[in-house]
Amino acid sequence: xxxFIQVATTSDxxxxxxxxxxxxxxxxxLVHLDGQYYCLDDVCTHDGGPLADGxxxxxxxxxxxxxxxxxxxxxxxxxxxxxxxxxVHEVKVDGDDLFVRIVET
Amino acid sequence: xxxSTIKTGFTGAEFDLFLESRSEPDWLLERRxxxxxxFETLSWPSRQDEEWIRTDIRLFKLDRFSLPIExxxxxxxxxxxxxxxxxxxxxxxxxxxxxxxxxxxxSLASQGVLFGSLSELLQEHGELVRELLSxxxxxxxxxxxxxxxxxxxxxxxxxxxPRGVALKEPIHLHSIIADGGVDLAQTMxxxxxxxxxxVLAEMTSQGDGQPGLHCGxxxxxxxxxxxxxxxxxxxxxxxxxxxxxHHATLGQDxxxxxxxxxxxxxxxxxxxxxxxxxxxxxxxxxxxxxxxGKQHLSYHTLQHHKAPGCKSDFLYKSALQDRSRTVWRGMxxxxxxxxxxxxxQRNDNLLLSDKARAxxxxxxxxxxxxxxxxxxxxxxxxxxxxxxxxxCRGLTRGEAVRLIVSGFFQQIFxxxxxxxxxxxxxxxxxxRVREFE
Numbered sequence: 001x002x003x004f005i006q007v008a009t010t011s012d013x014x015x016x017x018x019x020x021x022x023x024x025x026x027x028x029x030l031v032h033l034d035g036q037y038y039c040l041d042d043v044c045t046h047d048g049g050p051l052a053d054g055x056x057x058x059x060x061x062x063x064x065x066x067x068x069x070x071x072x073x074x075x076x077x078x079x080x081x082x083x084x085x086x087x088v089h090e091v092k093v094d095g096d097d098l099f100v101r102i103v104e105t
Numbered sequence: 106x107x108x109s110t111i112k113t114g115f116t117g118a119e120f121d122l123f124l125e126s127r128s129e130p131d132w133l134l135e136r137r138x139x140x141x142x143x144f145e146t147l148s149w150p151s152r153q154d155e156e157w158i159r160t161d162i163r164l165f166k167l168d169r170f171s172l173p174i175e176x177x178x179x180x181x182x183x184x185x186x187x188x189x190x191x192x193x194x195x196x197x198x199x200x201x202x203x204x205x206x207x208x209x210x211x212s213l214a215s216q217g218v219l220f221g222s223l224s225e226l227l228q229e230h231g232e233l234v235r236e237l238l239s240x241x242x243x244x245x246x247x248x249x250x251x252x253x254x255x256x257x258x259x260x261x262x263x264x265x266x267p268r269g270v271a272l273k274e275p276i277h278l279h280s281i282i283a284d285g286g287v288d289l290a291q292t293m294x295x296x297x298x299x300x301x302x303x304v305l306a307e308m309t310s311q312g313d314g315q316p317g318l319h320c321g322x323x324x325x326x327x328x329x330x331x332x333x334x335x336x337x338x339x340x341x342x343x344x345x346x347x348x349x350x351h352h353a354t355l356g357q358d359x360x361x362x363x364x365x366x367x368x369x370x371x372x373x374x375x376x377x378x379x380x381x382x383x384x385x386x387x388x389x390x391x392x393x394x395x396x397x398g399k400q401h402l403s404y405h406t407l408q409h410h411k412a413p414g415c416k417s418d419f420l421y422k423s424a425l426q427d428r429s430r431t432v433w434r435g436m437x438x439x440x441x442x443x444x445x446x447x448x449x450q451r452n453d454n455l456l457l458s459d460k461a462r463a464x465x466x467x468x469x470x471x472x473x474x475x476x477x478x479x480x481x482x483x484x485x486x487x488x489x490x491x492x493x494x495x496x497c498r499g500l501t502r503g504e505a506v507r508l509i510v511s512g513f514f515q516q517i518f519x520x521x522x523x524x525x526x527x528x529x530x531x532x533x534x535x536x537r538v539r540e541f542e
Contacts, residue, residue, distance in 0.1 A: 027163055
């Protein structure tokens with residue numbers, strides 16, 4: 001398993017809000033919601049499109065292309081047309097710094 | 106940490122240095138500058154563009170590469186696959202966009218054939234090269250990659266076969282990316298009326314596994330009654346970015362058999378267009394895609410019928426392992442003048458993993474009323490009953506899968522008339538098929 005890597009500071013993302021980042025040859029979306037941070041692959045499992053351009057409704061991130069919804073906490077696909085979860089990664093907060101560790105699936 | 110910049114090799118200052126190193130005529134330098142201006146004006150393709158909607162290039166960083174200004178990396182080319190055991194009329198090898206070797210039989214020159222590095226032939230045959238470049242159909246302004254290639258092309262190969270000349274032995278083109286280099290080739294194959302040739306083209310990587318970049322173009326121009334067999338093996342390393350535009354124009358009664366096998370690269374985005382411009386032209390395009398790991402290969406084909414009585418037959422077959430992905434988007438376009446067109450396109454996908462993904466999007470755009478145009482697409486996994494049948498006869502599961510994959514591609518291999526080339530392609534694919542549970 002890879003190490004935690006510092007990717008941003010807490011002030012970089014409003015609450016609620018999202019931020020796109022590149023880490024270890026992956027494009028990820030970092031979500032700030034109700035004081036918690038989550039990290040997902042920036043990939044809609046329906047057609048491979050980017051999720052980060054979509055809107056955040058509660059704990060659901062909505063794909064801008066076809067409306068698939070993903071739970072930012074688990075990556076679970078909540079609605080059609082997506083049927084598979086998108087990958088989620090570990091996030092750690094240390095002071096003002098945000099760290100992400102890639103979880104390979 | 107988040108991405109860091111390693112090189113800034115595609116700046117205006119570097120481009121000026123690149124031009125200074127070229128010793129090229131003013132007309133070409135002017136053309137390059139125009140394309141560079143377009144390159145600087147254009148943005149990278151947007152994820153909103155239909156053509157790029159399934160291909161994410163956000164991790165592609167041009168500033169990690171450099172313009173091919175310095176002399177070629179010293180490199181002993183690996184033994185090519187396609188030309189092994191084949192008696193060749195000529196061979197042109199480039200390394201990192203610089204010509205490394207060019208050999209040809211005496212008979213080529215005596216027949217008026219021009220063959221070799223496009224950059225070097227430009228020095229000796231400037232006016233002819235200028236005229237050939239002016240006949241190109243590829244649009245240097247179609248996107249930022251096309252503009253980059255037209256501004257910064259280096260190396261590449263040229264085969265020019267005069268009217269009525271038939272090359273008995275094949276030509277071999279070998280492009281190598283070594284140690285994270287770039288290949289910005291423009292390759293041209295021009296067969297004048299009644300000429301014929303066979304070309305074997307191969308792309309390989311050598312060295313330390315650093316990411317490489319190919320941003321290239323291929324233009325084939327066939328005069329009336331010309332006949333070309335073109336076989337291409339794209340076998341870059343899986344860290345190489347591959348962006349290419351390929352275009353063939355066929356004159357009256359010209360015939361093209363184009364076989365394209367793609368197994369390498371991290372990400373490929375290829376536009377492959379054939380324009381049937383003369384009455385009775387005939388083209389057959391065969392594609393073999395074999396992917397593994399997280400490779401992403403995207404092919405966009407167009408068979409454009411501009412003249413009556415032409416035939417086009419496109420068959421693409423993909424086999425996908427692991428988490429790899431292919432995108433095939435094909436279009437048959439028939440102009441009002443293209444009556445009695447016979448167009449066919451098909452894409453078959455064999456998914457060897459439940460994580461692999463194949464997108465297949467055939468299309469028709471027909472403006473004539475007396476045509477036959479058909480298309481089809483299939484996607485499936487390996488049939489467990491076929492594996493069971495094979496294992497009952499003593500094969501392991503891995504052997505059974507290899508056999509089934511070979512059989513899947515056999516329809517295309519059967520269309521290759523050079524035995525050694527057919528065997529080389531089959532062997533290259535068989536080597537990559539792993540065992541699956």
